[in-house]
Amino acid sequence: MSTVGDRQILNAARACVLAAGVHETTFNDIARRAGVSRMTLYRRYSDVGSLISELLGREFARILREHTQVPPGAAPDPRPARQRLVETVVACVEAFQEDPLMTQVLDAEPEILTPYLFNKFGSTQQIAIDLLAHRLNAGHQDGSIRRGSVAVQAHAIVLTVQSFIVSASASGPVPRDRLRSELVLILDGYLRPTCGDEDTPASAGSTGGW
Structure with a gap:
């Protein structure tokens, strides 16, 4: 818009x-x-729900960009790409969970999010995929992320993270910060190289496509 x-x-x-x-x-x-x-x-x-759905798309995009943009002239980040990716993703999840608009919607009418989760792959998910692709490629190159299809890995991460955002209110007595700690383990374990890949940088072009 x-x-x-x-x-x-x-x-x-x-x-x-x-x-x-x-x-x-x-x-x-x-x-x-x-x-x-x-x-x-x-x-x-068509109705208030569709307007709020559009608003949520903008909110998603804003949070993603705020937590992934690198300031101009910033010094190179010395951390391995896997660590950078996992910490960034978890920071985004925390921002979503703490966002007042998201909290209002998830508590009152979570079905507004249904089109984003089940009916179509929207522009918000594509923003996340594009951001992840860059970081996954960096991890393939420095050997900190196991070799594989960037597209498949990015989609798998997005689907996993969506559940932590949308279903957090269904976690009952489990504190959200504890769940985010578990998400760190899930993502790090998923992305960690196998024995044959450990600390072996991928060759250029080996991770594209499906």
Whole structure:
């Protein structure tokens, strides 16, 4: 979404959800806060749920970029690529779990996320795949990540991480920070090279495709 009007609508929707909750947010509330007519919203969205779904996509993308962008001129990170990847992914999971908008939606109406998880592979997942691909390639080159298809490994990580984000509220008495510690072990074990690959950099071009 690129126009100022679109940003205003999504910003208004976010403010309404945080102030009143998912179930109490209406098109009237969003239109009033955004300074647009209700018909403007109906022309773009079928209902409040579809608008919030669009908002969540933007929120996902924002969190991913904030936790993966490297500042210009930053010194090279000396950590192995596997360590960098795992720590970045877990930091993103923590940010999602602590995000107030995400918490509101998951507590009140988690089915809004259904299109992102079951019906289609959307732009948000593609952003994550692209970010992971770069880090997986780096791990193949420095030997810290086992050899394999970048595409398959990236998709497997995304599917695993989605469950930790969306299903965290179903974890009962288990603290989320304990679950994230387990996620570190899951990802590190999945990516760790096998005995034959240990500390052996992959040759260029050996990890592409499916």
